[in-house]
Amino acid sequence: MLIYILRRLNVFVITLFLLSVVAFLLQRQVITDFVNTGNIFSDYQRYILAMLSGNFGTSLASGNPVLSDILAIFPATLELCVMAFIVSILVGIPCGVFAGLSRGGTVDYGIMTVTLMGVSVPAFWFAMLLMMFFSLHLGWFPVSGRIGLLYDIPVITGFNLIDTLLSTKPYKYEAFFDSLLHLALPTLVLATIPTTEVIRQVRASISEEMDKNYIKAAQAKGLNTFQIIKRHGLRNALPPVIPSLGLQFGRVLTTAMITETVFSWPGIGPWMVNSIYLEDHSAIQGGMLFIAAFVLLANMATDLLHLMIDPLKRNELYGKS
Amino acid sequence: MLNLFFDMKSMIRLIALLLTLPIITSCKQQTQIQNTGLVYCSNGSPTSFNPQLAQTGDSLDISSQLYNTLVRLDPSTQTIAAGLASEWQVSRDGLSYQFELRQDIQFHSTPYFTPTRAMNADDVVFSFQRVLFPTHPFHSVSGGLYPFFNNTQFDRLIKSVKKIGPYTVEFKLHRPDTSLLANLATEFAVILSAEYGKQLQQSGKFTQIDHLPIGTGPYKFKQFLPDNLIRFERHWGYWEGGTPMQQLVFDITPSPTKRLAKLITGECDVMAYPAASQANVISNHPDLLMNVQTGYKVSFWSFNNDKAPFDNPKVRKALATAIDRDTILKAVYFNTGVAAHGLLPPTSWAYNPYLSDYPYSPKQARQLLQESGAKLPLSLTIYTPSGSDLYNPNSFKTAEFIQRDLRKIGVNAEIVVMEPHHLERSIAMGEYDTLVSGWSAVTSDPDNFFRPQFSCNAIENHTNTSRWCSTELDGLINRAVKLNRMVPRIRIYREIQAHLRDELPLLPLAHSLQLQAYRRDVHGLNSSPFGGVNFAGAYRD
Numbered sequence: 001m002l003i004y005i006l007r008r009l010n011v012f013v014i015t016l017f018l019l020s021v022v023a024f025l026l027q028r029q030v031i032t033d034f035v036n037t038g039n040i041f042s043d044y045q046r047y048i049l050a051m052l053s054g055n056f057g058t059s060l061a062s063g064n065p066v067l068s069d070i071l072a073i074f075p076a077t078l079e080l081c082v083m084a085f086i087v088s089i090l091v092g093i094p095c096g097v098f099a100g101l102s103r104g105g106t107v108d109y110g111i112m113t114v115t116l117m118g119v120s121v122p123a124f125w126f127a128m129l130l131m132m133f134f135s136l137h138l139g140w141f142p143v144s145g146r147i148g149l150l151y152d153i154p155v156i157t158g159f160n161l162i163d164t165l166l167s168t169k170p171y172k173y174e175a176f177f178d179s180l181l182h183l184a185l186p187t188l189v190l191a192t193i194p195t196t197e198v199i200r201q202v203r204a205s206i207s208e209e210m211d212k213n214y215i216k217a218a219q220a221k222g223l224n225t226f227q228i229i230k231r232h233g234l235r236n237a238l239p240p241v242i243p244s245l246g247l248q249f250g251r252v253l254t255t256a257m258i259t260e261t262v263f264s265w266p267g268i269g270p271w272m273v274n275s276i277y278l279e280d281h282s283a284i285q286g287g288m289l290f291i292a293a294f295v296l297l298a299n300m301a302t303d304l305l306h307l308m309i310d311p312l313k314r315n316e317l318y319g320k321s
Numbered sequence: 322m323l324n325l326f327f328d329m330k331s332m333i334r335l336i337a338l339l340l341t342l343p344i345i346t347s348c349k350q351q352t353q354i355q356n357t358g359l360v361y362c363s364n365g366s367p368t369s370f371n372p373q374l375a376q377t378g379d380s381l382d383i384s385s386q387l388y389n390t391l392v393r394l395d396p397s398t399q400t401i402a403a404g405l406a407s408e409w410q411v412s413r414d415g416l417s418y419q420f421e422l423r424q425d426i427q428f429h430s431t432p433y434f435t436p437t438r439a440m441n442a443d444d445v446v447f448s449f450q451r452v453l454f455p456t457h458p459f460h461s462v463s464g465g466l467y468p469f470f471n472n473t474q475f476d477r478l479i480k481s482v483k484k485i486g487p488y489t490v491e492f493k494l495h496r497p498d499t500s501l502l503a504n505l506a507t508e509f510a511v512i513l514s515a516e517y518g519k520q521l522q523q524s525g526k527f528t529q530i531d532h533l534p535i536g537t538g539p540y541k542f543k544q545f546l547p548d549n550l551i552r553f554e555r556h557w558g559y560w561e562g563g564t565p566m567q568q569l570v571f572d573i574t575p576s577p578t579k580r581l582a583k584l585i586t587g588e589c590d591v592m593a594y595p596a597a598s599q600a601n602v603i604s605n606h607p608d609l610l611m612n613v614q615t616g617y618k619v620s621f622w623s624f625n626n627d628k629a630p631f632d633n634p635k636v637r638k639a640l641a642t643a644i645d646r647d648t649i650l651k652a653v654y655f656n657t658g659v660a661a662h663g664l665l666p667p668t669s670w671a672y673n674p675y676l677s678d679y680p681y682s683p684k685q686a687r688q689l690l691q692e693s694g695a696k697l698p699l700s701l702t703i704y705t706p707s708g709s710d711l712y713n714p715n716s717f718k719t720a721e722f723i724q725r726d727l728r729k730i731g732v733n734a735e736i737v738v739m740e741p742h743h744l745e746r747s748i749a750m751g752e753y754d755t756l757v758s759g760w761s762a763v764t765s766d767p768d769n770f771f772r773p774q775f776s777c778n779a780i781e782n783h784t785n786t787s788r789w790c791s792t793e794l795d796g797l798i799n800r801a802v803k804l805n806r807m808v809p810r811i812r813i814y815r816e817i818q819a820h821l822r823d824e825l826p827l828l829p830l831a832h833s834l835q836l837q838a839y840r841r842d843v844h845g846l847n848s849s850p851f852g853g854v855n856f857a858g859a860y861r862d
Contacts, residue, residue, distance in 0.1 A: 062547060135586050143582045149550055149570040150358045152543075171354055264579060266549050274548065277740055 001314070004307060012300050019292050020048055027285055051289065057282030061275065066286035070268065074290070075158025076146060077260065077267035081252055083187045085245070088194035093238070095195075096202025097229060100237075103207045111199065118196040123255045127189045127262040134185060141185050144264035148182075151175040186263045190256055194248045201244055205237035239310035246302025250295040358568035359843065359859060362580040362589035366547050366573055369463060370534040372509050373452055376468040376745075381508050381763075382593065385855040386553055386569060387429075388511035388536035389560075391420055391445065392502055394765075394849065401502045405440065405512055405537065406490075415497030415805065420445070422488040427558035428514045429541035433533050436516055440537055442484040447515035449482040449492075458522055463531045469509040469763065472773040472782045473500070498802045499810075503764040508853050512537060539564040539857035548573055565845070565860035577709060584609060584838060590861065591839040591846065591854065597657040597714040603838045614850050615668050616835035619661050619770070620713040620759035622703075622723060623786040623827040627751055631701075634824060635693035640755075641679045641828040643686035643730045644723055650831055653718050657836060661829035663818050664760070664770045670807070671767035671814035676822050687730045700733040704753035706741045712759030712833055719830065720757045748783045758786045759830075763851050767814050771798050775826065787826035794820060 024047050028040075050057075056066035099111040135143040146160050147153065153175055156163050161183075164176040209215065210233060218228050257269030264270065268287060275283035307313055363382050368375065372384040392409070395402040406420040426440040451459045452467045453476050470476050478501065480493040494501065504510060517535045521527055534542050537560065540553035551571040555564045572589055574580045577596040583589040585606065595603055595611070603611045622644070624631040631637060650658055665672045690699065705720040713719060717738050724734040734755075739747060747753060762769045772779065775794050779785035794817065801813040837848050845858035 131582070136582060139586060142588050143586050144574075144579060145572070145588070148354065148588070149360050149552075149572050150354045150568065152552065152568070174354060264574065266546070270548075278742070 001307070005304065008300055008303055012296055015296055016293060019289065020051060023285055023289055024048075027281070056286030056289070059275070059283040059286075060280045061278045061283065066283050067290075069271070069283065070287060070290050072158070073266065073268050073271050074294075076160075076265060077253070077256055077269065079159045079161065080183070080186055080190060080260070080265060080267060081249070081256055083183055084190035084252060084256075085194055087187055087191040088198050091191070092195045092198025093202055093234075096199040097206055097234070099199060100203040100206030100210065101225070101229075103203075108203075112203075115196045115199050118192045121192065123189055123192070123258045124262050126192065127185070127259055130185050130188060131262070142182050146182050146266060147175060147179040151178060186259050186265055189259045189262075190252060193255055194245065194252055197244060197248050198241065201241040202237060205240055206233055209233050209237045239306060239313070242302055242306040242309065246299045246306075249298040249302075253291060253295060356861065358566045358570060359590045359856065359861060360570045360572050360588065361591045361854070361856070362574045362583050362593060363551075363571045364573075364577075364580070364593045365575055367551070369531045370542065370545075371463070371513070371531040372511050373448075373467055373470070373513075374463055374531060375509060381853045382571065383534075383551065384508035384511060385538065385849075385853055385857070386540040387534050387538040387542060388508075388513075389426075389538055390506060390508065390510050390512065391422075392506045394503075394506045401506055404506070405445075409502075415499075416494045418492040418494070418501065419485065420490045420492070422490065423560065424488055426537050426560045427556075428517070428537055429535050429556050430558075431533075431535065431541055431543075433529075434514070434517050434520065434535050436514065436535075438516065440512065440514075441487050442490045443515040444512055445490045446482050446484050447518055448511065448513045449479070451513070451518075452476065453479055453482065459518060459527060459530060462527045468782055468784070469507070472779055472784050473504055473769065474772060474776070474778060475501075475504055496803060497805070499805055500764065500766045500768045500802050503766045503769075507763045507851075508849075509763065540569050543568075559857070561857065564857060566856075569856050575708065581838070584840065587840065589840075590843045591837070591859075593837075593854070594709065594711065595836045595838045596709060597653070597655040597833070597836075599838075600655060600657055600836060603836075608841050609838055610841055612835075612837040612839075612846075612848060614835040614837075614848070615666065616711065616833060616850055617666060617669070617762035617765060617769075618712040618759065618833050618835070619664055619666065620658075620710075620716075620719070620757070620830045620833065621661070621664070621827045622719075622830060623756045623758050624825075625751060625753055625755065625788055626826055627788045628754060630693070630695035630699070631754060633693055633695060635689055636695050636699075637825045637828075638679065639686045639689035639693060639730070640727070640732070641825055642682055642689060643732070644726050644828065644830075645681045646830055647681070649719055649722050652722065653713070653715050654831055654833060655714075657714070658831040658833040661832050663822065663829055664774060665767055665814075665818065666832045669765070669767055669770075671811055673815040673818040675815075676819060679825075679828075683726070683729045690730060690732070698731055698733060700735070701727075701754040702735050702737055703755050703757060704737045704739065704744060704747060705757040706744050707738050708741065710759060711761040711835070713757070713831075714833070716757045716759075723757070745783060748786060751788060756786050760784070761851065765850075768798070768802050771801075771814075771817055775821070789824075789826040791824075 024044055054067050058064070059066050059069050062069055095111050099108045102108045131143055134141045151171060153160065153163050153167050153169065156166050160179040161176065164172050164179055167175070169175065215228060215232060218232055223231070256267065257272060259265065260267045260269030261273055268291065272284065272287045275287065367383055370383060370387065372381060372388065375381060390404050391406040392401050393404040405423060405426060407423050409418060409420045411418055422440070422442060422445065424439060428436040428440060430436060450457045452470050454460060467476070478494055478496070478498050480495050483491045483493070485491050513530065514535045518530060521529050539556055539559045539561070541556045543554045544552040550573060553569040555567050572583065574583065577594065577599065580589065580592045581595065581599050581602065584592045600611065603609050624637050624640070626632050646660055650656065650660060659667070662676065662678045663673065690697065703720045703723060705716040707717060709715055717736070720736045724736055727734045748756070760770065760774060773784040775785060775789050776798055777790035777795055780788050780790060797813055797817050797820070801810050804810045835850065837854065839846060842862050843859060844862055845860050847855040847858060849855070
């Protein structure tokens with residue numbers, strides 16, 4: 001276990017290193033805070049030391065250190081992504097199970113058709129469609145932002161759902177529900193991709209498990225389908241799905257940038273787009289490194305989580321299978 | 322760990338809870354918080370919170386919420402009325418203006434500053450000396466540029482600003498200038514707190530004066546998140562009486578489409594600068610109302626007169642004749658503008674109605690171009706800002722129409738679109754051939770059109786985008802403001818317009834109407850014909 005973690009960390013560090021080399025070489029093309037002395041190795045050394053100490057340079061647009069700008073903005077993105085993952089798990093697992101159970105049947109076809117549509121729909125178009133129907137036509141949801149602006153909620157964690165509940169304002173519950181309302185449409189858009197992925201994985205996993213002998217044994221014992229799924233099927237079908245969720249994180253973060261821009265969600269997406277417009281190189285660079293590192297970290301974390309949950313995986317690790 | 326998911330019943334309950342709660346609660350709870358304030362969808366982040374430093378229209382939206390001016394423009398009669406100064410006297414030679422200040426005016430009290438006294442003559446002297454005199458401790462703070470005061474040559478006009486008594490201030494002028502009061506009435510000429518300045522000076526935090534503002538206006542500053550929002554709070558001690566709302570929030574939304582969407586859903590109550598193309602949607606929507614005002618704005622196509630062949634009047638005239646301005650009015654302005662025959666709008670008292678215009682004729686344009694002696698085929702760049710401005714709903718689209726018209730006479734034009742902040746740099750360097758630009762006047766005085774556009778001094782202030790500099794025109798512009806009587810002034814302004822028509826340093830395109838959209842339940846809004854909006858008396862019913 002420890003050795004695996006170390007190995008995984010090693011891969012993480014090497015990937016980060018390669019990433020920083022690419023970023024560094026790109027940076028040399030443009031003028032930034034770091035002065036070129038001509039010696040590429042000593043330049044790189046200076047660069048990597050600055051990065052490691054959290055110094056991503058100063059944003060031209062805001063005049064603040066890039067890292068502090070990112071840290072102020074990133075919780076908004078993270079909140080959206082986490083909500084999207086929660087929704088995708090809540091919706092994806094049951095749908096996947098139903099599809100897997102009726103493989104080849106009407107329910108399966110129905111669910112898979114919708115899933116295919118979900119994969120194919122461009123996020124920005126879907127977002128605008130939802131906005132037009134639910135916000136502008138029906139008036140159910142707001143079109144943009146994280147919370148009604150008249151709610152003055154002090155920032156504590158940066159996660160609005162938590163901050164509203166932590167605040168001492170008399171309207172904190174209203175504010176909480178208001179931020180849920182604001183979350184609804186962007187979450188729906190963002191959840192599409194991981195949900196379809198979860199459905200497909202769970203479906204494949206379940207239909208494979210259901211053919212196995214221990215399930216037949218359970219059926220022979222007289223358990224009904226619900227009991228079988230609950231006690232045996234999911235327990236074995238779900239763990240292999242976890243690493244693929246981790247891989248989805250990168251995609252979700254990319255889609256989040258588009259979604260955020262459409263819904264004016266004050267997260268890292270509009271911030272990056274704006275930095276590009278303003279040619280704010282240190283901000284673009286810092287944002288890129290930060291996001292990349294975060295995605296890598298999330299991948300590693302899900303891998304480790306998988307390891308902790310799935311005993312079969314551990315066996316693989318020790319060459320026991 | 323996964324047991325959470327295995328408990329189907331609780332999972333279903335959780336989903337049901339999450340889905341229904343917001344819908345149930347949303348409908349009735351919203352109104353309570355809405356009664357505490359208004360949300361204004363503004364179009365951009367202010368560059369600073371001190372209007373003295375401002376150049377763009379963005380910063381001005383905050384001005385009348387945070388600050389007051391010595392005198393102001395009466396919204397109905399467009400004449401000068403009392404503001405922080407209750408009365409004023411002009412000496413017979415026109416060289417001295419003496420202002421009597423009100424004695425009951427309180428500055429904002431905020432977590433970063435608590436005033437110990439009411440506003441007095443020291444504050445007025447402090448505010449104007451900062452702009453005028455390099456020896457002032459705050460003069461060079463935040464860049465030390467005061468574009469408005471520079472463009473209007475206010476800084477060259479004032480000799481001294483002195484305290485005569487505790488509530489009496491005297492302005493001494495180098496020469497008589499009738500536009501002084503109009504300039505003092507603009508939203509740029511705000512009064513800052515000298516006490517606050519002194520406190521910052523002692524702690525060495527000079528720049529804070531422009532980021533954490535202290536003024537006398539109806540709302541005080543609370544919070545600013547760049548590109549996101551500005552939050553204001555009621556100023557209880559406002560001298561003109563109670564401000565109806567507890568708070569005011571500026572929701573910074575650069576895209577007009579999004580501003581309108583927010584206005585429709587009720588996320589915003591008032592919307593800055595609706596796009597011309599939206600006028601129809603707004604007037605047909607049952608919940609929305611629209612204000613239409615004739616604005617003091619003009620859009621034009623500037624030729625860089627520093628560059629050949631645009632220093633040749635024949636080339637300029639050829640290019641002007643090639644442009645079909647009616648199409649631009651229809652397709653870009655959606656008829657929310659009127660054709661411009663000169664820089665001044667037809668509503669101005671100095672407008673010259675006797676001048677003929679350059680009619681659209683590609684054939685004549687081609688001929689003029691051949692006669693001009695310029696090297697053919699001619700290629701040029703058209704620089705244009707991205708987004709919309711007060712004077713032009715879509716500069717880029719305008720540039721495209723110009724490009725299309727120029728192609729008809731065999732001129733190859735390349736459009737360079739730039740984000741406004743970047744464009745300003747290009748304008749400063751003078752690297753463009755031509756520029757789609759415009760001007761929003763801040764006073765109704767014609768001087769505010771001609772001086773920024775055509776005086777030699779305005780080149781370095783980047784408002785003279787045609788980089789035009791002639792001693793003859795400068796002389797006329799300066800002569801006009803010395804005159805106290807209307808008739809001779811009008812005569813000079815007509816002469817200026819005739820001169821510009823012949824020289825054509827730039828081609829006027831259109832005057833835009835000023836639109837403002839708001840929700841039906843908002844009352845008491847006060848918008849000036851110069852673009853700003855004042856929320857002092859605004860409330861929700």
